[in-house]
Amino acid sequence: MRLGIEDSSFEEAYAPKTKRRKMTSYNHSTRGNPEGNSILQEDQPKLTAPPNSDNDSLNSSFGTVSSPPKKRKMFRNQKQLAKATQKYHSKKDTMYSDTDLSTLDQTDTPDSLSMISAINPVSDMSMQTTFSRMQRPMGRADVTMERAVQRARGQPDGAEKSFHRMASKGVQRYPTIEEVRESAEGVTDTSSNRSEGDSGTLMPPPAALQPMERRKSIRVKISRAASSAAGKLKGLKAKKNLNDSRTGVSAGKRRLEDSQAIETDESKKTKLKELPFKDRRKVRKMLKNNFNMIQRSKQIWDELRRHDVKEKRRSELCSELMTMVKGNMKELSFAHDTARVLQCLVQYGTPDKREEVFSELKDQMCVMAKSKYAKFIVKKFLVYGTKVHRNAVIKSFKGSVRKLIRHKEASDVVEFAYNEYAIAAQRLSLLEEFYGPSFMLFKTPDVKSLDQMLLVQPDKRDMILSNMKDALLPLIEKEVLKHTMVHRVFFEFFVYASDKMRTDMVESLRDCVIHMMHTRDGSRVAMYCFWYGTAKDRKVIIKSFKTHVVKICKEEHGHMVLLAMFDVVDDTKIVQKAVLEEMLKSLNEVATDQHGRKVLLYLLSPRDPHHFHPDIVRVLVEGDKNPHSKKDKAVRHRELLEFVSSQLLQYIVDNTRDMVLDNASMLLLLAILTHAIGDPSAAMKAMAKIAAEPFVAGSLDNMHIVEHSAGHMTLKRLIQNDRDRIQAGHTVLFSQVLLDTLTEGSLKSWAACNRGCFMLIFLLELDHPDITDRVITQLTGIRKALKKMTFKGAQILLQKLDALSGEYKL
Structure with a gap:
């Protein structure tokens, strides 16, 4: 079976x-x-x-x-x-x-x-x-x-x-499953797990429990080896491409890095890591091309840049340095240390050596302008180069201005060239890229600016402005809007654009207006934004001024934007809350600045010819025809004045002596007393107390306000201002407050000096019965003393008293 x-x-x-x-x-x-x-x-x-x-x-x-x-x-x-x-x-x-x-x-x-x-x-x-x-x-x-x-x-x-x-016979055996498990769990005594009759030798357990691997065929091994080799080759190619993309890196350096990447083993990497950081950096530098030449050139540079080097020695160093770096300048110009060497060579070298450096680098000017270190070499050519060098540098930017102005490094070079060294024709060549291809197509040799082009060919206005709008929209960035070139193009656009195009541009520009207000053209652009912006646009712009109001008030061109804002913004509440409150918190800082005082004076008496030049008034008048302001101008001005008047009057009380004895602050003080809404008695009394101090003629240690060059002018303006206050119907007059504060005999002491006599004359010329009577009463018996005095003020005062002798007993 x-x-x-x-x-x-x-x-x-x-x-x-x-x-x-x-x-x-x-x-x-x-x-x-x-x-x-x-x-x-x-x-x-x-x-x-x-x-x-x-x-x-x-x-x-x-x-x-x-x-x-x-x-x-x-x-x-x-x-x-x-x-x-x-x-x-x-x-x-x-x-x-x-x-x-x-x-x-x-x-x-x-x-x-x-x-x-x-x-x-x-x-x-x-x-x-x-x-x-x-x-x-x-x-x-x-x-x-x-x-x-x-x-x-x-x-x-x-x-x-x-x-x-x-x-x-002692044949080795493999461990059992229990022994393998105990070995994996860390049990060291494996002999106890064997049976007593087992006389075989137990093989030592493996170092770690590893799963049995399937035998791989030769085809699999070959394919894996091929894929591994392909991966290494791809990595080497990628590294080579990365090195090729680095500007200024030589082919010898790339070959050296590739060979090191292939030949360096683990032991060499470990040794390099064991070195200190400075030693590792030094080893890496030694692997570069021209290491010895770079070290020697830096030593020469260290001596050449000193101010105490003699001219002969400097010439020798420049010659040696030129011999070393010639042929390698393109590579050296992009490193942080060797770029300084070339800068020093351009600055201190002879015209011939400077020409050699320029001839080797002239094809790389646009690329160098984008480099963090090489851009300073371009600036050195603009500063120390000849007219030919400057023209060549500016010409190299042509066709790439719109890209360069948006580049972090290159924008500084283009801006420097435009502001400092470009002539009118070169400035136009730099700006015309923003006008679009239409301007380039229809431009003639006689046309030198955009306004001339629009005057000669007005039918091309819409096409050119449309191209300008497309070119300007990508420039609305914080870092780009700080350049004067961009401000100029924006200003020209707002000048010639229609109201609809202006409103659309304001909507795009309103968040970044604050970055343009430090230049003349930029401040004009900001003014156009207030004039042609909607109520929402104006609100956004005003909110962007937060924490910057004091700085804007103190700027030469920025304070003009605030003046335009006071003229057209109907929402006075947001102006008071966002601008005026912040300004009044630092009122002393604003009032002591020449541009900040203009802002305060405009709040007190807008467009007053005593304080503002006709050209400034002419610029501000352009905003009166804007289509978005509806409130009456007088109402708007009174609402702003009521908000600041009380604090301005209190400021006089707190800073009377500084304001009275300062020529610049005198006009602000007079404007506050004249136009501020409220009772000025406290401020007038504070100034009268200073005038009532004991007067000693000819004292230089503690000069009285009557003899002070600025103080006597302040008193004169305040006394003469009472005539306007009398006509306006004001009941509080400075002359009356002054006479009430002065002690008996103070006016006689003023007559001892020339300027004091003129103060008395101004009081008598007011033709106010009460004031004239009180002055003549205190001057009784001084005619004999005035006859002995020789200065002009005493003579005029004596004549004035003689004219009044018929009416008053002197």
């Missing part, structure tokens, strides 16, 4: 592929079949953890190893099949003849297929057979009988004995 089953299994194993069927629901054990392949083992044999293991995760950690399929032989007739069967059984009998597995511990791990068969016999297959029969597809062979035979067969005879003999 056994022989029949084996023959059947052999026939099935060597049957054609079309007759074999693969079982899908059978879980193979690690035990092999010594009698050959059968229907149960058509799948590839797999090596897994022993089935008696309680940890299934080990099977997944070790992985699965599958052997390649074996090539099956095909037999043409029964004779060849019988011969192959006899050869197979003879080979099987000799295989298990001397094997004894009786003493083998079942937990030990074998190292041959026969040992696997002895240690792990086929488990009970009855349940699996029944389950497989239920799931077996129709038409597959019935293998129930074969499984039952394999279960009853057990271990081959002699397998345990043979394995025990090998173990007794």
